Amino acid sequence: MDLTTITPDQTLDTRGLACPMPLLKTKKTLKGMQSSQVLEVLGDDPGSKNDIPDWAGKKGNEFLGMADDDQGYTRYFIKKG
Amino acid sequence: MQSGSFIASVKEEARKNYIAVFEQDWPSWLSGIFIALLALMIFLWDSPWGIAGGYKNWGNWVLYALDINSDKPFAPWLHPMSMSNVGIFAGAFFSAMMSRQFKIRQAPNLEYAKGIIGGILMGTGAAFAGGCNVGGFFTATGMLSMGGIAMMVGLGGGAWIGLKYLLWELEHLPAKPLSQKGGSKPFLGTNWDRVQPYIGTGVLVAVIAAFYTYAGVDKAQIGGLLFLGFLIGLVMHRSRFCFVRAFRCPFMTGEAEMVKVVTMSLMIYGMGSAIIKWAWIKDPMTGVYHPFFLGSLAGGFIFGVGMILAGGCASSTLWRIGEGHLKLVMTMIGFALSNALTSKAIAALQLSEKLGSAIFMPDVFTWGMTIPLFIIFFVLWAFIAIWNEDAETFVIF
Numbered sequence: 001m002d003l004t005t006i007t008p009d010q011t012l013d014t015r016g017l018a019c020p021m022p023l024l025k026t027k028k029t030l031k032g033m034q035s036s037q038v039l040e041v042l043g044d045d046p047g048s049k050n051d052i053p054d055w056a057g058k059k060g061n062e063f064l065g066m067a068d069d070d071q072g073y074t075r076y077f078i079k080k081g
Numbered sequence: 082m083q084s085g086s087f088i089a090s091v092k093e094e095a096r097k098n099y100i101a102v103f104e105q106d107w108p109s110w111l112s113g114i115f116i117a118l119l120a121l122m123i124f125l126w127d128s129p130w131g132i133a134g135g136y137k138n139w140g141n142w143v144l145y146a147l148d149i150n151s152d153k154p155f156a157p158w159l160h161p162m163s164m165s166n167v168g169i170f171a172g173a174f175f176s177a178m179m180s181r182q183f184k185i186r187q188a189p190n191l192e193y194a195k196g197i198i199g200g201i202l203m204g205t206g207a208a209f210a211g212g213c214n215v216g217g218f219f220t221a222t223g224m225l226s227m228g229g230i231a232m233m234v235g236l237g238g239g240a241w242i243g244l245k246y247l248l249w250e251l252e253h254l255p256a257k258p259l260s261q262k263g264g265s266k267p268f269l270g271t272n273w274d275r276v277q278p279y280i281g282t283g284v285l286v287a288v289i290a291a292f293y294t295y296a297g298v299d300k301a302q303i304g305g306l307l308f309l310g311f312l313i314g315l316v317m318h319r320s321r322f323c324f325v326r327a328f329r330c331p332f333m334t335g336e337a338e339m340v341k342v343v344t345m346s347l348m349i350y351g352m353g354s355a356i357i358k359w360a361w362i363k364d365p366m367t368g369v370y371h372p373f374f375l376g377s378l379a380g381g382f383i384f385g386v387g388m389i390l391a392g393g394c395a396s397s398t399l400w401r402i403g404e405g406h407l408k409l410v411m412t413m414i415g416f417a418l419s420n421a422l423t424s425k426a427i428a429a430l431q432l433s434e435k436l437g438s439a440i441f442m443p444d445v446f447t448w449g450m451t452i453p454l455f456i457i458f459f460v461l462w463a464f465i466a467i468w469n470e471d472a473e474t475f476v477i478f
Contacts, residue, residue, distance in 0.1 A: 016188050018392050018406055020247070020329060027334065028251055028478070046182050046404065047321050050106060055334050072184070 003067050006077055008040035009033065015073050019047040023055060026078070030061065033080045038064065044073040052076045102319070103179040112320030113342035116313065117349035120223060123309050124354060127161055127302050129224055129368035131216030132169075132395040133207040133420055135162035136413065140204070140421030150425070162216075164303050166399060168310020169317070171288055173403025176318035178281030181274045188408040191254065196408040199391025200398075200415025203384050207416075208423035209436060210235070210380025211371040213395035214324045214388065217380065219343075221371045223350035225358070225451060227440035228371020230458075232381035239385015240328035244477055247389065317400045324394045328385060331466050335476045340466035344459040351455050359448055369441045376436030 012029045014022035022043045030039055041052060049066070053076070056063040060081030067075050123130040141154040157163040177183040188196075203213065210217035210232045218236060221229030288311050295304025316322065326339035358365040371377050388394045391412040393401050398416065401409045427433055442451045469475050 016186075017192065018186070018188065018401070018408060019323070020325075020333065020389075020392060021192075024247060024333065025251065028248075031478075044186070050321065055336065 003065050003075070003077060006038060006040075006064065008077065009037040011040045011042065014041060014043040014045075014048070016044070018045045019051065022048045023051045026052060026056070026076075030078060030080055035080055037080050039078045039080065041076040041078065042069075042073055043076065048076070049074060052078075099179075103176070107316070107320040109320050109322065109338060109342045110345065112316045112322045113346035114349060115316045116322060117223075117346040117353065119309055119313050119316070120220065120350055121353040121357070123165065123306065124224075124363065124368070125357065126305050126309065129216070129220045130165065131162050131212055131220055132166055132399070133162075133204075133213035133216050133416075135160065135164075135166035136204065136207075136213075136395070136417040137420045137424060138163045140417035140419075143418060144421050144425070150421075159300070159303060161303060161306050165306040165310035165313075168288070168307040168312075169314035169396065169399040170403050171284055171307075172311035172314020172316075173318040173400035174314075175281045175284040175288075175311070175403075176315045177404045178277045178284065180319075181277045182404060183277060184405045186404070186406045186408075188406070191250075192408050193411050195390045196392075196411035197415040199387040199389070199393075200412035200417075201419040202387025203391065203395065203412070204387075204416040204419030204421075205423045206235075206239075206380040206382070206384025206387060207395070208380070208420050208427055209372070210377045210384065214384065215394075215396055217371060217377060217384075219324065219347065219350070220368060221377075222347055223354050224368035225351060225354065225442040225455070226369040226371045227373040227442060227445070228377035228437070231374040231377035231437075232371070232384075235378045235381020235383075236328050236385040236388075239382040239387070240325070240389055241332055241385075241477070242382075243386040243389025244329060244332050246386075248478060313396075314400055314403060317396060318403060322400075323397045325388045325392070325397060329389060331469050331475050332477050335470050335473045337463070337466035337470045341463050344463040348456060348459055352452070355448075355452060359443075365443070366439075366441060370439045372433065372437035373440045374437050376433070379436075 010029065010033060012025055014025055022041065022045055026039070026041050033039060043052070053063050053066065056076070056078040062079040062081060064077035064079055066077070069075055120130045138154055138157055138160045141150060142157070144150040145152070145154055174183065207213040207217060211228060212218070212221060214236065218229050218232040221232065223229070288308060292304040292308045295301055295307070323339065324343060327343040330336040330339060357363050358367070391398065391409065393409050393412060395416070398409045398412050402413060442455070446454055
């Protein structure tokens with residue numbers, strides 16, 4: 001999937017936060033969103049690279065992909081199921 | 082065969098292995114096996130593995146410098162747990178350098194505050210429980226001390242409270258995202274990412290040199306602890322091994338992965354130490370001193386709240402510092418000082434007898450029953466966590 005074409009409905013900035021805060025905030029933000037909306041998460045904790053894709057693929061949501069930004073953080077895209 | 086092609090083949094193989102070892106994360110079940118085996122080696126080499134004792138040694142130096150303590154503590158470079166801690170940090174730093182993941186990682190002020198408070202709580206809890214999540218829970222259980230089980234229950238309760246607080250914080254304390262400065266910019270005219278593996282190799286050489294230096298002055302035992310700690314730090318960083326997750330995730334996402342890994346690791350550790358102790362290779366009561374059950378339970382509870390706030394336990398604090406997290410430097414300072422102070426207070430108030438006494442599982446259940454009960458207990462924990470993955474009975478929100 002081409003991530004550059006995605007327009008997220010909401011963006012969550014977790015940069016500077018470490019485990020477990022990024023995942024906790026992602027879960028909470030996603031809870032407040034509508035089905036099939038897309039959440040973009042910005043994060044720079046190396047642990048999130050496993051945590052967010054693993055978690056987001058379960059529980060009926062869809063993990064669309066992630067991309068490293070050249071500013072040293074990663075963008076994650078999750079579609080609410 | 083030409084000699085050139087042999088070299089080329091070695092180079093190609095080395096490159097492939099470098100990627101497998103340092104660029105891809107290790108599966109957590111593999112690290113569970115490694116951690117158990119390394120902990121058993123530390124037990125055979127010297128004495129059971131712990132971490133809080135090393136922090137306490139560092140904290141005691143501060144108390145000594147401030148004239149609160151009059152006894153001079155052990156030199157940190159001769160203290161066994163202090164040196165295995167240095168090893169864990171060095172191993173994680175080596176690993177972070179080799180995988181080009183080291184970066185000074187700043188955090189918002191609220192996170193620094195949580196880091197210090199979490200560290201203070203963990204230091205206090207570890208003083209009551211006679212050890213941290215390693216010495217008081219993982220190793221205690223592996224050594225078949227009942228205190229380990231009591232601390233496990235406490236850690237679970239503390240993690241639940243800690244998570245409740247984090248949820249409250251999300252509702253009531255708006256987070257200010259950290260303003261970002263550029264990523265991997267050239268530093269001092271060099272591309273930092275390319276230099277990292279060379280620094281990592283330097284750390285590896287320094288640790289090996291340190292081992293031989295210790296051996297040369299008849300302190301091979303201390304040098305060995307540094308090296309075994311180094312391997313633990315490497316394993317923990319490569320797999321992002323985290324005891325906290327085993328206690329937190331069942332309440333947070335329902336995920337049971339780390340519960341499976343920790344229970345499996347404990348079964349290997351416990352059965353290994355049963356062989357060593359039943360055969361009297363080491364005195365069976367070695368490493369059995371945890372205050373069952375009040376000290377371990379209450380200590381585990383306080384520790385459990387702290388590890389959630391800090392985002393790291395005694396061991397993951399060390400390896401995350403090795404990756405550059407400044408928040409966890411705060412945690413370590415809080416941990417060291419509060420552990421030294423609380424231990425002093427417990428001794429001064431003569432509380433230790435009230436907190437409980439050391440109980441060796443085979444003394445209660447006999448050797449024959451201890452082993453099956455031990456296995457059944459941890460298999461049951463794993464199965465409850467796996468069931469909870471879908472049922473989400475324990476998930477808070």
